[in-house]
Amino acid sequence: MANEPSFLFSGIRFNRKKFGADIARFQKKDIDTDSAKISSVAEGESAKTREAVEEKTASTKKRKRKGNTSENVEGFNVFRNSASVARSIGDVQADEESIELKKKKNKKEQNQQLERDAIFRKQHNIHVSGYNVPSPLQSFDELKSRYKCPSYLLRNLKELGFKEPTPIQRQAIPVLLDGRECFACAPTGSGKTLAFVCPMLMKLKDPEKGGIRAVILCHTRELSAQIFRECKKLAKRKKFGIKLMTKNLLRNADFSKFPCDILISTPLRLRLAIKKKKIDLSRVEYLVLDESDKLFEPELFKQIDSVLKACSNPSIIRSLFSATLPDFVEDRARELMHDAVRVIVGRKNMASETIKQKLVFTGSEEGKLLAIRQSFAESLNPPVLVFLQSKERAKELYGELAFDNIRVDVIHSDLSQQERENAVDNFRAGKTWVLIATDVVARGMDFKGVNCVINYDFPDSASAYVHRIGRSGRAGRSGEAITFYTEEDIPFLRNVANLMAASGCEVPSWLMDLQKKKWKKHRPKRDSISTKPDL
Ligand SMILES: Nc1ncnc2c1ncn2[C@@H]1O[C@H](COP(=O)(O)OP(=O)(O)OP(=O)(O)O)[C@@H](O)[C@H]1O
Secondary structure (H helix, E strand, C coil), X not given: CCCCCCHHHCCXXXXXXXXXXXXXXXXXXXXXXXXXXXXXXXXXHHHHHHHHHHHHHXXXXXXXXXXXXXCCCCCCCCCHHHXXXXXXXXXXXXXXXXXXXXXXXHHXXXXXXXXXXXXXXXXXXXXXXXXXXXXXXXXXXXXXXHHCCCHHXXXXXXXXXXXXXXXXXXXXXXXXXXCCCEEEECCCCCCHHHHHHHHHHHHHCCCCCCCCCEEEECCCHHHHHHHHHHHHHHCCCCCCCEEECCHHHHHHCCCCCCCCCEEEECHHHHHHHHHCCCCCCXXXXXXXEECHHHHCCHHHHHHHHHHHHHCCCCCXXXXXXXXXXXXHHHHHHHHHCCCCEEEEECCCCCCCCCXXXXXXXXXXXXXXXXXXXXHHHHCCCCCEEEECCCHHHHHHHHHHHCCCCCCEEEECCXXXXXXXXXHHHHHHCCCCCEEEECHHHCCCCCCCCCCEEEECCCCCCHHHHHHHHCCCCCCCCCEEEEEEEEHHHHHHHHHHHHHHHHCCCCCCHHHHHCCCCCCCCCCCCCCCCCCCCCC
């Protein structure tokens, strides 16, 4: 504005040589009056108006004196000040009106966006609570347009065959990318791993050498190893330091000396490293507690607590993920997190709707063995996972089925790390048809294409049921779950029946008429599994 000629003088012809001294004088005045104008604007509306009216009158008089002109005069602009002020009043009013208009427009657009988000969330069964929750993702491409997602990651997603984000990914990814803390609950097999790994890689941007920047905690070594592999796949083509906390690493590594952007560990191993002062977590920007409800159970809470304390970076983003989110975990999350967003897909603590669930009465322990043999003889549709309540019972059932001409294996916590890894790998590779297991692989494990889960022993809680049967029917595939029950389990049947009905399975009406019993940990003493007569 300062150097622009006033529109009032367009066309003035002026002898610059002759009036050089005047030009200099007026130029100074021009600067002075300009600064006067600035201060007058700063002084409030009434003073501004008064001054402007006075100057406007003066300017009109002067204009009349000068008459009309035909040439542009740079730098000679005696009336510019008054004109500018006159315009500035108009401008201020116009600005105010346009700000007001813009505000209204923005508000309208915001409301329309909120409406669109609400409709989209409803379509995908996403429920959110929290302040100012970011819009869900329409597609993976939006990661680029909205968040400048690096192309290596988009390429990796494509190569992994992920065409569309799953509902939890649609909502949790933008929440985390917006730097918000998050606790989330979504069905088993619905892609929660990608929902926290993808924004983590985007936030970390590039590999660095200054210490650990992200930590993922998982309750078992098997799940840690699985998430380690998933991270590697998603980070392909980018040289992030991704480490799995193995026994060896814990014993021998000097964490200050090797680059580690992301560390994946069980709480026990990480706590040991913290206690031995082998590890510095004060730079951690991103902390994930996977299977968070399990991690917050009393036996693990002490370990989690020391990790939370060691991650002392004030700008850390923490997130909790699970398929089951009991109220006590939500309470903890609210205490722990700042301005967190809660994301629930479907209904909380529900079994996946892609699993056909069935209850089978076996009467007694012997009845179970007969039932499983009969089921395998009629139609064995591998891979099949069979859950038992203890490692002793898992070993016993393995002892029974090992000679039945089916490819069977067993996994429990008494096996060495290598044996456990082999059991998982062989099952994944299809070498094992039936894997007998304890709850050690009930949560988080992604065995692709498990056709059937058999609860040989009735699960000891609602969440155990949801997670166990969730090893089947993953990523939109269908699956089957069969739960054996004996007389002893009848008091707890109604709880499973409720879960079945809630996920759309047909439940005999007599089951719904059973008395509802509060589901405490249900682990009855059971007879040993054997076809050999007691001696
Ligand atoms: N967008 C996607 N499209 C298709 N498949 C996907 C997508 N995201 C993840 N998956 C696949 O879905 C499967 C289940 O994912 P994941 O193991 O993360 O589930 P989860 O929700 O963590 O389950 P759980 O509660 O049992 O731990 C995996 O095989 C994964 O590769």
